[in-house]
Each structure stands twice: as structure tokens, then as C-alpha cells.
Amino acid sequence: MPVLNQLMPENVFHFFEEICQIPHGSGNLDAICRYCVRFAEERGLKVLRDEGDNILIWKEASPGYEDREPVVLQGHLDMVCEKTADSGHDFAKDPLELYVEDGFVKARNTTLGGDDGIAVAMILALLDEKDAVHPPIEAVFTADEETGMGGAKALDLQLLKGRKLINIDSEEEGILTVGCAGGISCHTSFPLDFSSREGEVVKIIISGLTGGHSGSEINRQRANALKLSGRLLYEASRSTQLFLMDAGGGGKENVIASQAEILLMAEHPSALMEAAVKMEALWKEEFMDEEPNLSVQTEKRGMQTANVVSAETTKKIVAYLMAAPDGPVGYNRTLPGLVETSLNHGIMAVREGYLTIDTLVRSSLGSKKAELAERLKILAGLCGASFRADNEYPGWAYKKESSLRELMTRTYREMFGRDPEVLTIHAGLECGLFLDKKKDLDCVSFGPDIWDVHSVKERLSIESTERSYEYLKAVLAGCCREDI
Known part of the structure; x- marks a missing residue:
């Protein structure tokens, strides 16, 4: 029985709950890959599952913005599978047991997989929306990020036309990540x-x-x-x-x-x-x-x-x-x-x-x-x-010039009345591998509040997810208004 169907944004949490019913630990991605392919085919969207189990989905621009440059939206399909010592959960076949407590979505006795299931859910929601204003979208869901970024290493970036990449794999709202460790x-x-x-x-x-x-x-x-x-x-x-x-x-x-x-x-x-x-x-x-x-x-x-x-x-x-x-x-x-x-x-x-x-x-x-x-x-x-x-x-070096960063900073200020924090992080992100393959990429990473990732205490803020999704839609609308 659905647990998250009363939460806003409804479509994001609908897809997140569906993802959580599908085992998708690193190295066990066939079912989630088939789910994403079926999602695209049911909506008449172009889709590709490559040899590295990466999923690419293309969506045309909103009417009137067909001439805008595509924007790449990216997250990873796999999750870290950790559980309490007394848990009988089998990550190979069991769905996660979700519940809501104190404004957070949690999983009982296991990791939640908000890292990075919420990115996949947000992107699927955007691909599903009829009224969102956006340029052409190139959605990229990579495989096995948590165990060495194998999907990102195998991905052929020549398949993508976009030079602006928004990675949704950060875990603190109000922070724009613009560099990471190797x-x-x-x-x-x-x-x-x-x-x-x-x-x-x-x-x-x-x-x-x-x-x-x-x-x-x-x-x-x-x-x-x-x-x-x-x-x-x-x-x-x-x-x-x-x-x-x-x-x-x-x-x-x-x-x-x-x-x-x-x-x-x-x-x-x-x-x-x-x-x-x-x-x-x-x-x-x-x-x-x-x-x-x-x-x-x-x-x-x-x-x-x-x-x-x-x-x-x-x-x-x-x-x-x-x-x-x-x-x-x-x-x-x-x-x-x-x-x-x-x-x-x-x-x-x-x-x-x-x-x-x-x-x-x-x-x-x-x-x-x-x-x-x-x-x-x-x-x-x-x-x-x-x-x-x-x-x-490789790591991801901070770029002094970034039109995407400027747009995302300005949009955040307009929506929330303050500047976001712009920083580099010590964790690894796939942007480093993408930039190593395509030097002219302009990358920014962001995401909602997810606390204690990779542990059984992992929890995803509901209100932060709502704000982050609205922010992503505003950024994409900004990509239509401005030639960035």
C-alpha cells in the first residue's frame, strides 16, 4: 500500500516510492533499468540502455523553446545497501519498508537510498510533467556510482548534445557544489x-x-x-x-x-x-x-x-x-x-x-x-x-567562469531571498569523470536535505524535497529565458 501518496510534490514521491519497491543496490540494477526504459516507452520518449547499464532519456523542449541548448539532468541508479544487525531484509529481492516520521521519509532498519533515488524520482517527474517550462532535456541515470562510478566511466558523452549538466547528487539544500575530490x-x-x-x-x-x-x-x-x-x-x-x-x-x-x-x-x-x-x-x-x-x-x-x-x-x-x-x-x-x-x-x-x-x-x-x-x-x-x-x-576542479552556476545562484536568490552557499566537497561526484571526457561541460550539483546517507539512519526531508523540485523547475525555465 502506498505510503507517500499524500506528500508534495506528489509526482516526485510517487516515483520515489515506486523506485523503493525495486531492488537497486550496486550491481543489481537490471530491474530498475527495465523500469526506466518502460517509463520512457510508455510516454513516447526516446530511450537508450547502454552496455554499462546507463539509461539515457530524451525529452523535447516546451513549445517555443526548441532552439535552446539541451540541459543534461543526471543522477545515479544504485544505492548503498546497509541494514541493522537484526534485520532480515534481503536487498536482492525485498522492497524497502518506507515510513514518514517528523517530516522525513525513512526506511525501516535499512538505508533509504535517497542517495540517489530522489534524483531519479525528480527527473522522472519532470519528464512526466506536461506543463513544466524547459529546454530540451537529456536525462542520464548512471549505474554503480557507489562502487567505483562504473557507469559514468562507460558512458559515451558523444550521445549528449548538452554542455550544461545539473547533477542531483548533493545532500544539503541551499548548497551548490561546484567541485569534488577524486x-x-x-x-x-x-x-x-x-x-x-x-x-x-x-x-x-x-x-x-x-x-x-x-x-x-x-x-x-x-x-x-x-x-x-x-x-x-x-x-x-x-x-x-x-x-x-x-x-x-x-x-x-x-x-x-x-x-x-x-x-x-x-x-x-x-x-x-x-x-x-x-x-x-x-x-x-x-x-x-x-x-x-x-x-x-x-x-x-x-x-x-x-x-x-x-x-x-x-x-x-x-x-x-x-x-x-x-x-x-x-x-x-x-x-x-x-x-x-x-x-x-x-x-x-x-x-x-x-x-x-x-x-x-x-x-x-x-x-x-x-x-x-x-x-x-x-x-x-x-x-x-x-x-x-x-x-x-578524477576530481572536479572549480571553474572561475560558469554561466550555469550564475543562473542557479540568481534563481535561488530570487526564490528564497538569500544566496546559496557555493562550495566544493570532499566526496566524489561523477562530474569529474564527465569533465574528463568533455572539457567544455559546465556542471553544478545540488539536492535536497538527506541526512546520514549510507547508514540505517538515512532520512530525506519532505519539505526540502518540495523546495528543491520547484527550484529545479525554475532553473530550467531560466534556461529557456536566458541564453546561458
Whole structure:
């Protein structure tokens, strides 16, 4: 039964709810692609699904504005799939369970996918509207943005005539984003030398962390469960010898890891238990009220004979987790308070005889991005691990001249009586890849208020969505009035 049909703008939330009924996590986009193609065909709009699972839809201009230059409207199809530990939700087949609370749309026990489902919904609503005033529209829905921007990398921009691109993938109303960081994925792999050993087994569970987006929220210095696990094990190793058995944590490179589980054999399990109690108390003091649900649990599994990693390899893994930098490592020298360079250890897992740590490095400067990746490579080598980097994507440099930015600033001022904030962000946006392919593009990103994206606390402001949609329509009308 529809939950959002009473909300305004009705057509936007109608399409958003339909999108939320279709599984569309990264790598699972066939159903949402078919939905978008069917939407276009039912309305007689030209549509293309390319080999990268990007969807392109063309709509002619409003009568009288056929001679205006097309405007590209762009968002991405995929969402980050995170859920609470006790949730039975299956992102591969289950619809999201939406509800409205305190002026926000939320999903029960899962991420909402407002990033970037609301962009798709807003663009579909515009394509569906009969009375909106607009130039020719080239709608672009990209695939797998959240896992390396694969769709944007594969997109053939020669298919598009427009040189003005409005990206709807920002999460704070009143902000026009005009630049972003580039990124590179780094993978550190430790070979695991298992052998049989008898001893006391203990499981360490770090959970309840706030998590969040590793770009837009990295400045908040939230706790990363993978880093905490390294610190706890280092503290314990000062009093007892440890033998790793299994380890896992996090779920996405671009999400601050909110949980981790470590299975160990310890010569003196009491020392490990004491370290867990000590570190939990210390972290609650260090993070104050910013990690209210932080929890460190220990489970004694008793004496066992099991395959364990050698003490020497365990020490190297712990050393890497302890010594590797995490979070912000450099700030912008011209825009005070803006993170310039950072990294996030997003996933730790045992895979085919290796313990692998997947890390996303970001920077608005290509040289700093490369330097930080090299630092990780050197540290990995010193700790006996192999290192690989891939999925690199460029940043988006601020342009001094932008007619689209000027129009969107002026329109915002006229509608709301104040200037928007114009800034660059530390998170990655697909505009960098588009500009790398088409140098004369003029890009601006905006969006409604979406809080705690990439986490189970994600929520979308209803009133902000209404204002943002009206603002988008006003900008498009402005593109008709002015030759920008």
C-alpha cells in the first residue's frame, strides 16, 4: 500500500516510492533499468540502455523553446545497501519498508537510498510533467556510482548534445557544489599461514558505531570499527600472544565501518578481555557523545583445537591496522575547514587464504591522492602484505567562469531571498569523470536535505524535497529565458 501518496510534490514521491519497491543496490540494477526504459516507452520518449547499464532519456523542449541548448539532468541508479544487525531484509529481492516520521521519509532498519533515488524520482517527474517550462532535456541515470562510478566511466558523452549538466547528487539544500575530490581504491592483502593449534578462543565484537559517508562525513572524525579493532588488539598484544583465526568488518569502501568481528586464540584470554573493557571505556571518553551506541563485546568460546594464523603474521596485521592513517589527513589551504585528503578503511575480510583490507583514498589534488596511496603501499610492504590500487577517478576542479552556476545562484536568490552557499566537497561526484571526457561541460550539483546517507539512519526531508523540485523547475525555465 502506498505510503507517500499524500506528500508534495506528489509526482516526485510517487516515483520515489515506486523506485523503493525495486531492488537497486550496486550491481543489481537490471530491474530498475527495465523500469526506466518502460517509463520512457510508455510516454513516447526516446530511450537508450547502454552496455554499462546507463539509461539515457530524451525529452523535447516546451513549445517555443526548441532552439535552446539541451540541459543534461543526471543522477545515479544504485544505492548503498546497509541494514541493522537484526534485520532480515534481503536487498536482492525485498522492497524497502518506507515510513514518514517528523517530516522525513525513512526506511525501516535499512538505508533509504535517497542517495540517489530522489534524483531519479525528480527527473522522472519532470519528464512526466506536461506543463513544466524547459529546454530540451537529456536525462542520464548512471549505474554503480557507489562502487567505483562504473557507469559514468562507460558512458559515451558523444550521445549528449548538452554542455550544461545539473547533477542531483548533493545532500544539503541551499548548497551548490561546484567541485569534488577524486579517489582511488586500495587493497592490502596479508597471506594467512594457517596451522593447527590448541588454546582458548575469544570472539571480539565491535558494534553500534554511527558510520556514515566516508566523503561528506569524514570531517566528523567518526569511529571506524576496523581501526578500533587494530587498536584493541595492539593493546591486548602487549600482555598476551594472539593468533588470528578470522576477521571481518565493514561493508563498503565508501562507508565508515560501523562494526567488526575478530576471532582469536589467546595464550592469556583474560588479558584480551581486560583490553576490551579498557578500550571501550577509553573510546567512550574520546568520542564523548558522538558514538553513543559504541559497544565492545567479548565471547569466550573455550578450549579448542583449530587452524590459526601464526603469531608473527598476526602481529603484522595488527601493526598495519594500528599504524595505517585513517580519516582526514590534510585540509584545503584556500577553503578553510574543507578536507583536502583522506582515507577510509571500509572493508576487512578473509578471502581465499588472505586477509584483505579495502581502503578508499580521496583528495582534491591528484598528487596528494597518489602520495597517500604510496604511503599505504609502503606500509603494506613493511608489514609483509601485497598491495593493489584500482578504480581511480578524477576530481572536479572549480571553474572561475560558469554561466550555469550564475543562473542557479540568481534563481535561488530570487526564490528564497538569500544566496546559496557555493562550495566544493570532499566526496566524489561523477562530474569529474564527465569533465574528463568533455572539457567544455559546465556542471553544478545540488539536492535536497538527506541526512546520514549510507547508514540505517538515512532520512530525506519532505519539505526540502518540495523546495528543491520547484527550484529545479525554475532553473530550467531560466534556461529557456536566458541564453546561458
